[in-house]
Amino acid sequence: MTDATSPISTAKAPAGWLGRLEGSWSWIALGLVGLLLPLLDDSYFGVIAQRAYIYWILSAGLNLVVGYAGQIAIGWVAMLTLGAYTTAALAAGRVGGVEWHPYLALIAGGAMGAVFGVIVGLPALRLRTFYFAMTTLGFATIVTQVALAWKDVTGGGVGTPGPVFLWPFEPGWGFYYFCFLLAALATWITANIGSSRYGRALVAIRDAEVAAEASGIAKPKLLILVFLLAGGLGGIAGGLFSSLQSYITPDAFTFEMSVLFFIGILIGGRGSILGPALGTIILTVLPEFAAPLVQWSTFLYAALLLVIVLVIPGGIADLLDYKNRRPLEQHREIVPRPELLSRVLGAKGEPSAIRLANIALHFGGVRAIDGLDLEIRSGEVHGLIGPNGSGKTTTLNVISGYYRPKTGSLKLDGADLPFDKPHARAGYRIARTFQTPRLVGAASVLANVMIGGTVRGDGTFVESMLSLPRHHNDEKQLKVAALKALATVGLESLADVRADRLQHSELRFMEIARALMLRPAFMLLDEPAAGLSAEEIRRLGALIKAISREGTGVLLVEHHADLIFDICDRVTVLNLGKTLAAGTPAEIRSHREVVSAYLGA
Ligand code: ADP
Numbered sequence: 001m002t003d004a005t006s007p008i009s010t011a012k013a014p015a016g017w018l019g020r021l022e023g024s025w026s027w028i029a030l031g032l033v034g035l036l037l038p039l040l041d042d043s044y045f046g047v048i049a050q051r052a053y054i055y056w057i058l059s060a061g062l063n064l065v066v067g068y069a070g071q072i073a074i075g076w077v078a079m080l081t082l083g084a085y086t087t088a089a090l091a092a093g094r095v096g097g098v099e100w101h102p103y104l105a106l107i108a109g110g111a112m113g114a115v116f117g118v119i120v121g122l123p124a125l126r127l128r129t130f131y132f133a134m135t136t137l138g139f140a141t142i143v144t145q146v147a148l149a150w151k152d153v154t155g156g157g158v159g160t161p162g163p164v165f166l167w168p169f170e171p172g173w174g175f176y177y178f179c180f181l182l183a184a185l186a187t188w189i190t191a192n193i194g195s196s197r198y199g200r201a202l203v204a205i206r207d208a209e210v211a212a213e214a215s216g217i218a219k220p221k222l223l224i225l226v227f228l229l230a231g232g233l234g235g236i237a238g239g240l241f242s243s244l245q246s247y248i249t250p251d252a253f254t255f256e257m258s259v260l261f262f263i264g265i266l267i268g269g270r271g272s273i274l275g276p277a278l279g280t281i282i283l284t285v286l287p288e289f290a291a292p293l294v295q296w297s298t299f300l301y302a303a304l305l306l307v308i309v310l311v312i313p314g315g316i317a318d319l320l321d322y323k324n325r326r327p328l329e330q331h332r333e334i335v336p337r338p339e340l341l342s343r344v345l346g347a348k349g350e351p352s353a354i355r356l357a358n359i360a361l362h363f364g365g366v367r368a369i370d371g372l373d374l375e376i377r378s379g380e381v382h383g384l385i386g387p388n389g390s391g392k393t394t395t396l397n398v399i400s401g402y403y404r405p406k407t408g409s410l411k412l413d414g415a416d417l418p419f420d421k422p423h424a425r426a427g428y429r430i431a432r433t434f435q436t437p438r439l440v441g442a443a444s445v446l447a448n449v450m451i452g453g454t455v456r457g458d459g460t461f462v463e464s465m466l467s468l469p470r471h472h473n474d475e476k477q478l479k480v481a482a483l484k485a486l487a488t489v490g491l492e493s494l495a496d497v498r499a500d501r502l503q504h505s506e507l508r509f510m511e512i513a514r515a516l517m518l519r520p521a522f523m524l525l526d527e528p529a530a531g532l533s534a535e536e537i538r539r540l541g542a543l544i545k546a547i548s549r550e551g552t553g554v555l556l557v558e559h560h561a562d563l564i565f566d567i568c569d570r571v572t573v574l575n576l577g578k579t580l581a582a583g584t585p586a587e588i589r590s591h592r593e594v595v596s597a598y599l600g601a
């Protein structure tokens, strides 16, 4: 059949390179305006533009925190304040009596921002969003108060002069180009991160945290790197800001500024670089051309945010996203190609097994699992059935490390599997899907599947940031692998489509493709056939069977008895967290209690 292959060429070629070009045209236009602005020789415009660049340097980093990772850091102005005072105080010789070279002082400002970026960011690893937002705000207040009180260094309420940068970035157009260059650099490195496996991992943490963990993404480590970068950029922005202001006092760093940074990103669109850059520029420039409105700026920001949230929830980035406005084909068929599996999964490993022995887990008074024995062997499909609430999903959650059982043991080839670190399961090549598909709706299907292979890359965060060869290598290989996985499950033609435009049944197959990216030794599937048509269930069954034939051990939680009996090598029937029956499909079929309870005589 050509169904599965023919739409690939039509859907992909234009969206691929044209999509990229659409994005870069906007950047080229912005860059040209920035480069040529000095030709106007209007210092008023120059100062506005410099302010926009400086704000964007901070916002570019904050964008990774807020727009990508979804962490509500509303007090990021604190990094601007810290960077500004560090740079200004060092350059003015207010610390230790030595006047630092302004460029060195600027680097120190960036370092200060980086350190405090991590310190302020740490609570995000534990606190829920709202509380984290409050801690960042509290920190911003503390920084301002310290600036007021620590008169020796900051000049207190009187303030302190900002540094004057020397040739080639001396005040005037020299300094203008300095800000422009650093803004371009901030854009480049954050865009590199954004389009790398780290950027996709951040977005996965934001929109599908459990799926991110199941894919092996370690949230704490990644967030700390991002806070470090965002803090550093904020500190550099602060150093530049102190020079632009030529004199800084604590009241130069207002809460409104923090709101501007935050809202600039939101109206730009989460998970985009171009959108927030435009958002920040608009919010910086707008009040200048509407001088009488300045007093209303907070009100206007709030109104603008409301309008954006209500009218274009995806922000400016959504308006610029042409390719996802093309209608999708109405009657789409999912035609998996299990014959491609060997290329996706690689060579067969040694036979191995996951064993659960006497596992028990209670939620308060509810005995979700109550003494369960189970063995998943490579090369076999093990069915897990039982009525709603019998503990099937909980069993999966124990195996994938989300819950620590009260008693019992969980072993992989005789060695204990650790708990409390669900992201470590990817290292054992244990993959899973979810009863309710977990996805990043705003990302493409391809990107969603690539998230599943995050741990397969070699390049470090810094290598991605600087777009070094290993980063390119990772991206190329991940993309090839993801396209293969998508072709295997029959979704290749939808690779460039936003995931939230897919039908429910397609999402189930997309999750399988994402799980395949781990080259799993074991695969845990939680009701993958729910919501599928009879024909789709049949194809799904063939795909799952083929996965097990490649050597992967599959645990299949399902309600569809036909599917279970068709493809399982072994079946365990759960009831109230206990094993009601276990054996081959034929044995289960003839088990009296099971038949009377579930299968209907
Ligand atoms: P199944 O997947 O077989 O439908 P689950 O494993 O989801 O069942 O749930 C088993 C039992 O444990 C149910 O009674 C459910 O209400 C309870 N349960 C599951 N998860 C939690 C939780 N996080 N907190 C409290 N109770 C839970």
Ligand code: MG
Residues within 6 Å of the ligand: 392, 393, 394, 435
């Ligand atoms: Mg369930």
